[in-house]
Amino acid sequence: MxxxxxxxxxxxxxxxxxxxxxxxxxxxxxxxxxxxxxxxxxxxxxxxxxxxxxxxxxxxxxxxxxxxxxxxxxxxxxxxxxxxxxxxxxxxxxxxxxxxxxxxxxxxxxxxxxxxxxxxxxxxxxxxxxxxxxxxxxxxxxxxxxxxxxxxxxxxxxxxxxxxxxxxxxxxxxxxxxxxxxxxxxxxxxxxxxxxxxxxxCKDTPAFIGNRIGVYAMLALTHLVEKFDLSVEEVDKFTGPILGRPKSATFRTADVVGLDTLVNVANGLYENAPSDEAKEVFKLPGYIQKMVDNKWLGEKSEQGFYKKIKDEAGKTEILALNLKTLEYSKQDKVKSATLEEAKAVEDLRQRMKVFDKGNDKAAELFRAANYPLFEYVSNRVPEISDELYRIDDAMRAGFGWELGPFEIWDALGVKDTVEKIEKAEVLLPGQQGKVASWVYEMLEGGNESFYRVEDGIKKFYDIKSKSYQIIPGSEDFIVLDNLREKHTIWKNSSISIIDLGDGILNVEIHSKMNTIGGDVLQGINKAIDLAEKEYRGLVIGNDGALFSAGANIGMIFMLAVEQDFDELNMAVKMFQDTSMRLRYSSIPVVLAPFNMTLGGGCEFSMHADFVQLHAETYMGLVEFGVGVIPGGGGSKEMAIRASDDFKEGAIEQAVLRDKFLTIGQAKVSTSGLEAFELGYLQAGKFAITMNRSRLLADAKAKALELADAGYTQPVQRNDIRVLGKQGLGIVYVGANSMMTGNYISEHDKLISERLGWVMCGGDLSEPTEVSEQYLLDLERKEFLSLVGTKKSLERIQFMLTKGKPLRN
Missing domain, CATH: 3.40.50.720 (NAD(P)-binding Rossmann-like Domain)
Structure with missing residues (x-):
């Protein structure tokens, strides 16, 4: 049925x-x-x-x-x-x-x-x-x-x-x-x-898969604290993002989840998994029981392993619990040679090797926590799952690990690690320092990893058949990691152009925070050139942590400080021209944004033929925060959206105000749906993908659909209605009243007026229809005028150094 x-x-x-x-x-x-x-x-x-x-x-x-x-x-x-x-x-x-x-x-x-x-x-x-x-x-x-x-x-x-x-x-x-x-x-x-x-x-076993492995991994660390004389803040520093884990790491995660919840699951496992060889790990250390007795349960009780207070100056401070004295004190700065060495390594799998080879407490904890974990998960197959990949899936999806236990083991080398496990001096309760027999059989059969990639498809070692099988359902996903080595046709330091097959290319941005600078713009234009000659369509998407944090403001700051405005003008024009090419090329261009899609990333989305975005997409034009207006076509696009709404019989001044405030208040969507409601996306030109793993495949399918439908190159618009002085009056009065009420600064007022100037088409005596290029030229001119001001440079510098906006 x-x-x-x-x-x-x-x-x-x-x-x-x-x-x-x-x-x-x-x-x-x-x-x-x-x-x-x-x-x-x-x-x-x-x-x-x-x-x-x-x-x-x-x-x-x-x-x-x-x-x-x-x-x-x-x-x-x-x-x-x-x-x-x-x-x-x-x-x-x-x-x-x-x-x-x-x-x-x-x-x-x-x-x-x-x-x-x-x-x-x-x-x-x-x-x-x-x-x-x-x-x-x-x-x-x-x-x-x-x-x-x-x-x-x-x-x-x-x-x-x-x-x-x-x-x-x-x-x-x-x-x-x-x-x-x-x-x-x-x-x-x-x-x-x-x-x-x-x-x-999952099988109907205690705590199923996610909590069975996840709680084991957390409690293993709680038992190792005394062994290595570690503080709360050291454990969280050594087991957080540096290992591809959430920022909350171990003890902070316990605070968020609630210590009572953790204890209930642990007690349930201790009582209901009598045949678990490591069940003593689920027996709580004394300090956790004392915390529960004191009702220090974490966030829900406002104190747990951490406690937030106000100091004498009224500033918020987060104290850490001393596990020996059960008293709270200021957090100590965590120092570790292994940690510092690992920070310089971008590839997570290589970072794991740095920890495995280190000699300090961070490295010792890594080995003491992971070797028993490898033994534990090997023994859970086939008890809780017949297939090992399900354990990795559960830990990535449920606990936010970038790599699951078997993937970490693969990164370290299965055979070498088995030998190290057998020689390990630190064992957790009930463990033998010997992995499950099927792992030895796998190695004896000449299979040296739990996963392998064949023809761009990731396969797992199947214990029953003693062979590598395709992970069910993964055929529907496009994973760039699996394609990059054999299907990259062009790359520079910031982007890779990868052939997805069926005549569709993908542009993968991989600069820091996926910011958009000269190399990215060069790569996108190269990809469009290639696609127009030999392919059917283009997708812009990646497998990283975010789509794009926006333009490379470091480059903008450097050029502005050096007063190299000719070069800056060329850079901004190249950005605008690239945005326009996304819409006005001869092949369909589909963007696949997700997570942070800010500034230039949002502007690219506003120009693409179609946006196939993830449900969790946080999109916005945030340039006001660094003292400028959107300069890559975003200001122009909002003027077009306002003009289109004018034609639907809406009150023009009200429409203009709403579009203006979306930029002026740097509104960022809290979901893909809200990105449409804020006007960043247009009806009929976007679709939402719920599963992040399907995003690139859905984007490719849309590019093919547009190509199959006989995609033709659109014509640039010259029918954009702008209000001229009629609209400027509203903008200027509004900005002045906001400044008088101390809601915005004098510099905010200036930025607002410059944005209004662009969206109203300048000092026109009456409402007029203008072209896209007309608005782009206005946008670029006002962007450059703002970048040249002292206060905008201060804002850009503050964002670069502090990572947050400055109000000046």
Whole structure:
């Protein structure tokens, strides 16, 4: 049967339930969110004369939970507009409404008896064939299905979303022995393509995969603190971004998650995994138990391994816990020769080798934590997963590791590391210093790595067949790492042009923060030249951490300080010309932005034929923060968007104000959807990809679609309506009143006036239709005039040195 999800019922509106509901609303699904009915009135309700039967009272719990979650930071919703898709209710009045749901997700309290009571009610109203899943992190899935009908059990399994579900990509699918294989296949695909998740098939074992390995890795570090006499801040420095892990590293992550949550999972594993050879690792060190007793649980109790205070000057300071004395003190600066050496190495896999070969505490901790981890994960196959790649997927998607355990092991060399594990002096409780037998068999068979790339496709070592197999589903992804070596046709220091096949080229920017300077502009123009001669289309996208932080302001600052305005004028014109080529070339150009897409990255997006963007794209024209206006065509584009809205019969001054303020307030979208709502994207010229791993493949498919449709080169516009003096009056009065009210500085006022000058087409006596080039020339002139001012240079310098905007 072809299954479609139009409506989802979420049972339980706590933090997790409400956030799951929000994420389904994000992707366009209608959601029914239910919870219990209050047992008594609140004083405020009594005062209003409400009764316990009033719908406002009966839905108070669910409405309160949803409101609280929507106001949380980071937000669980792409835009406020998605909330209209969520309808709230309660278990007594609205359980019957689940009959119209295509998928019912239970997210009530983690107690088996309560979950069974809920499922008993579900069976009264659920229509046959409806998916029914439980979002549990610890209760065995098969126990929940006991006593239920055959149809219920056939369509039931676990779906463990990681919190917060909008941002963490891991979705564990845990079937029982009775779950229909079609249901499992559907959930794996739906979670991947529509929810944007890395879906990992798990066995019904304690804590499944993500928490089983992730909590082991965290607790292993807590046991090693005393061994190496390490401080909280040292552990977090040695186990954070330098190793491709989140900034929160180890102890800060525990604070964010909540020490009580960590303890509950650890205790559950200790009790429910009796055959785990390393179960003693899940036994908490004494200092953690004391912290729990003191209710130092992390962020939720405002102190844990770290504590935020205000010093005598009122400045915020973050203290660290001394694990010996359990007192808080100022953080010490962490010093390490290995750390410093690793910082200079860009490639993460090579960085791992630096740590493995080092001689100080950072290196010792790396080996003492990772060698037992390698032993542990090897022993979990096939216990928790038949395929090793699922463990790596879970750690990357659920815990934010850039490399999973087997990938790290590969980077260090499997055979050499096995020998080092056997000779290791530091062992964690219950471990033998010997990896699982299948690893030795793999090596004896001449297979020296867990993964290999063949014909651009990544394969994993399959234990059953003792051969390398394609990772299921990965055929749908384009991974530049797998193509770069054999398919790069041109490159310079900042970009690589890679042949994606089927006549489509890809421009990969790989400068620092993917900033756009001369080399990037040269590379994009080279790619367009090549595509126009021999190919069918062009994609601009990458596999890095962000799309682009914008123009290379260091280069702009240097030229401005040296007063080399001729060179600067040429550089800005080259940027503008490149933006225009993205739109006015003879082949379709598709951009694939994600994460930070700022300044010039946003301007490129505004000019592309089509934008295939990730749902988590934070796009904006932020040039005001460095004292200038958008100079790569962004100011011109906003004037065009305003002009197009004028023609739809809108009030011209109001439209101009909105577009002007989008730039003037440096508004950055909090999602791909909001990038459209802010006017950076145009209807019909963008689409959102939920799964980041699919982004480049979707962009390539769009480029092919445009080419197959007979793409023809557009004609530059000369029908852009600008308001001239009529619009300038509004801009100048508004800027002056904002400065008078001390909302903006005098220099902000100047920048606002220069932006207004461009968007209004200059000092025209009446509304006039102008060309794109006319606006580009105005934009470039005003950009250069601002760059030459002392205060704009101060702003640029401050951003370069401090990484944040200066108001002067």
């Amino acid at each position: 072809e299954r479609r999800i139009k409506r989802v019922a979420v049972l339980g509106s706590g933090v997790m339930g409400s956030r799951i509901a929000c994420h389904f609303a994000n992707i366009g699904v209608e959601v029914l969110l239910l919870d219990i009915v209050p047992k008594e009135l609140l004083p405020a309700e009594e005062k209003k004369g409400l009764t316990i039967e009033n719908p406002l009272v009966r839905n108070r719990i669910v409405d309160g939970h949803l409101k609280s979650v929507v106001q949380s930071n980071p937000s669980p919703i792409f835009s406020k507009s998605v909330l209209k898709r969520i309808k709230t209710g309660n278990f007594e009045d609205n359980m019957k409404d689940i009959a119209s749901a295509d998928w019912i997700i239970e997210v009530v309290v983690e107690r088996l008896d309560i979950k069974k009571q809920v499922f008993e009610q579900v069976e009264k109203y659920r229509k046959a064939g409806t998916l029914i899943t439980s979002n549990t992190s610890g209760i065995p899935i098969h126990l929940m299905a006991e006593g239920r009908s055959d149809d219920f059990r056939k369509h039931f399994c676990g779906t463990h979303f990681f919190n917060p579900p909008r941002y963490l990509r891991l979705l564990e699918i845990i079937p029982t022995s009775e779950t229909d294989s079609e249901v499992v296949s559907f959930l794996m695909h739906y979670g991947d393509k529509f929810l944007g998740k890395t879906t990992v098939l």
